[in-house]
Amino acid sequence: MKRGLALYATAVYVFLHVPLLILAVFSFNASRFTVWRGFTLYWYQAAAADRELVESAMNSLIIAVGSTVLATVIGTLGAYGLWKRGSNWLAGSLYLSLVTPEIVTGVSLLAFFQWVFRFLDLRLGMHTVILAHVAFSVAYVVVVVMARLRTFDPALEEAALDLGATEWVAFRKVTLPHLAPAVAAAAMLAFTISIDDYVITSLVAGVDSQTLPMAIYALARRGVNPMLNAVSTVVIVALGAIVLFSERLRSA
Amino acid sequence: MKPLRSLFLAPAAALMIVTIAVPLAIICFYSLLTRGAYGGVERPWTTENYRLLFDPLYGAIFLRSFWIAAVATALCLVLGFPLALFIARSGSRKNLYLSLVILPFWTSFLIRTYAWMFLLRDTGLINTGLQAAGLIHTPLPMLYNDGAVILGLVYGYLPFTVLPLYATLERLDKSLLEAAADLGSPPWNTLFRVMLPLCAPGIRAGAILVFVPCLGTYLTSDLLGGSKTILIGNLVQNQFTAARDWPFGAAASLTLMAVAMALLFAVRRQGEELL
Numbered sequence: 092m093k094r095g096l097a098l099y100a101t102a103v104y105v106f107l108h109v110p111l112l113i114l115a116v117f118s119f120n121a122s123r124f125t126v127w128r129g130f131t132l133y134w135y136q137a138a139a140a141d142r143e144l145v146e147s148a149m150n151s152l153i154i155a156v157g158s159t160v161l162a163t164v165i166g167t168l169g170a171y172g173l174w175k176r177g178s179n180w181l182a183g184s185l186y187l188s189l190v191t192p193e194i195v196t197g198v199s200l201l202a203f204f205q206w207v208f209r210f211l212d213l214r215l216g217m218h219t220v221i222l223a224h225v226a227f228s229v230a231y232v233v234v235v236v237m238a239r240l241r242t243f244d245p246a247l248e249e250a251a252l253d254l255g256a257t258e259w260v261a262f263r264k265v266t267l268p269h270l271a272p273a274v275a276a277a278a279m280l281a282f283t284i285s286i287d288d289y290v291i292t293s294l295v296a297g298v299d300s301q302t303l304p305m306a307i308y309a310l311a312r313r314g315v316n317p318m319l320n321a322v323s324t325v326v327i328v329a330l331g332a333i334v335l336f337s338e339r340l341r342s343a
Numbered sequence: 344m345k346p347l348r349s350l351f352l353a354p355a356a357a358l359m360i361v362t363i364a365v366p367l368a369i370i371c372f373y374s375l376l377t378r379g380a381y382g383g384v385e386r387p388w389t390t391e392n393y394r395l396l397f398d399p400l401y402g403a404i405f406l407r408s409f410w411i412a413a414v415a416t417a418l419c420l421v422l423g424f425p426l427a428l429f430i431a432r433s434g435s436r437k438n439l440y441l442s443l444v445i446l447p448f449w450t451s452f453l454i455r456t457y458a459w460m461f462l463l464r465d466t467g468l469i470n471t472g473l474q475a476a477g478l479i480h481t482p483l484p485m486l487y488n489d490g491a492v493i494l495g496l497v498y499g500y501l502p503f504t505v506l507p508l509y510a511t512l513e514r515l516d517k518s519l520l521e522a523a524a525d526l527g528s529p530p531w532n533t534l535f536r537v538m539l540p541l542c543a544p545g546i547r548a549g550a551i552l553v554f555v556p557c558l559g560t561y562l563t564s565d566l567l568g569g570s571k572t573i574l575i576g577n578l579v580q581n582q583f584t585a586a587r588d589w590p591f592g593a594a595a596s597l598t599l600m601a602v603a604m605a606l607l608f609a610v611r612r613q614g615e616e617l618l
Contacts, residue, residue: 100429103422107447110458113468125471169355175348184359190607192559194576195596198583199366206369226362229355287451290561294583304453311457311566315464323454334449338442
């Protein structure tokens with residue numbers, strides 16, 4: 092029984108990890124077909140020389156950094172505010188943003204932006220993508236920071252207040268240092284969600300704000316391409332490193 | 344209430360109003376309007392968009408989405424349960440085994456879907472391998488069908504069932520299983536009559552966590568299902584882009600949202616936390 096389970100678990104782990112491993116292995120294949128013809132870094136060079144890919148990767152980085160900073164600040168303050176004083180409707184709308192199907196979030200934001208543009212002389216672009224990313228990642232930040240706040244003793248903050256600190260100083264000097272690992276973990280989480288999103292981004296992006304997932308998607312729809320394997324491998328390794336690091340911070 | 348405390352909440356509250364409340368309200372209005380000549384929306388007010396959802400053509404898309412999401416959810420539960428059991432019983436290595444489930448989940452959904460395109464296509468590794476081994480002569484059509492979509496969904500969402508199932512199995516009182524065995528219950532009987540009923544909260548949570556995103560899937564069906572597999576998500580996306588019928592797209596997305604909310608509510612009513 093026990094050995095059967097272990098065997099089964101091994102099979103599932105193979106199922107979960109081997110497809111990505113194969114994808115990575117064939118990014119080093121000298122042939123563009125699925126037959127091994129020797130080791131090469133050609134596809135990595137090709138990807139790095141592809142202007143569209145590089146440009147979209149830069150856009151993705153700008154969007155991810157911008158939305159991560161905003162989502163982390165808003166989410167951390169929000170979690171702290173909710174912890175001090177519950178707000179059913181805010182907690183409810185954060186929950187709603189977590190469970191709304193992506194496609195619905197995407198089209199409703201698109202409809203909203205187009206409606207706003209009736210009154211403002213603006214168009215879809217980096218700013219709309221950043222706002223959309225902040226919108227869907229802030230709830231994740233709140234969840235992660237909130238988990239850490241639950242382990243924080245409110246008496247510590249009250250002590251600071253009793254000793255004459257203002258509320259803001261008590262938050263910054265007492266509570267925030269305790270939250271720091273969770274805030275960092277939340278930021279990395281927001282970053283990975285932002286850099287990975289395709290469905291919502293593709294709906295609210297403008298002509299000048301194509302992101303890396305959009306470029307990958309366009310290439311994937313045209314069929315398999317070893318250059319895509321190379322890009323995927325870079326993304327997997329980078330995201331994997333971020334996730335491992337953030338897990339470590341969260342359990343710290 | 345001190346004013347500063349509200350200030351902490353203010354940015355998040357403003358964000359939620361601007362990006363959740365107002366957009367959903369707009370979608371509600373649009374779903375009751377008429378399609379404009381150049382893609383926008385116009386008056387008069389109408390419920391035609393909702394009625395159109397019951398048209399056999401669109402009804403079939405909804406049914407098919409439900410069917411694919413249900414199969415994917417069932418597979419995730421059946422495949423996830425033994426793995427969750429294995430992890431719950433693996434002692435000091437639990438965290439390692441859990442991380443191995445979670446890690447691929449955080450590596451780009453899009454890339455994981457592409458990985459299956461790479462494996463399943465006619466000239467992919469599986470077909471090339473089978474042909475080289477002489478087992479088949481013409482490539483098996485594995486990509487661009489419902490099976491490929493279900494495979495992609497199971498691959499993507501399996502962690503969503505493993506985690507809640509693990510959480511309930513971890514808390515399971517082992518003496519109940521021992522009692523069943525002592526009273527002469529064979530293992531299969533214990534599994535179905537004792538273990539699974541005790542795991543009901545985890546099964547429900549896992550089912551809902553997989554079913555809701557699967558029902559609204561867009562990316563998986565588009566890449567692995569090709570143009571043949573149109574699901575609700577693709578329908579909505581298409582109405583807002585190529586077809587330019589925003590009112591109908593709005594009605595379809597609100598319906599999708601209502602189904603998702605109803606399912607979540609049904610589970611939450613029993614006092615279980617999903618998050």
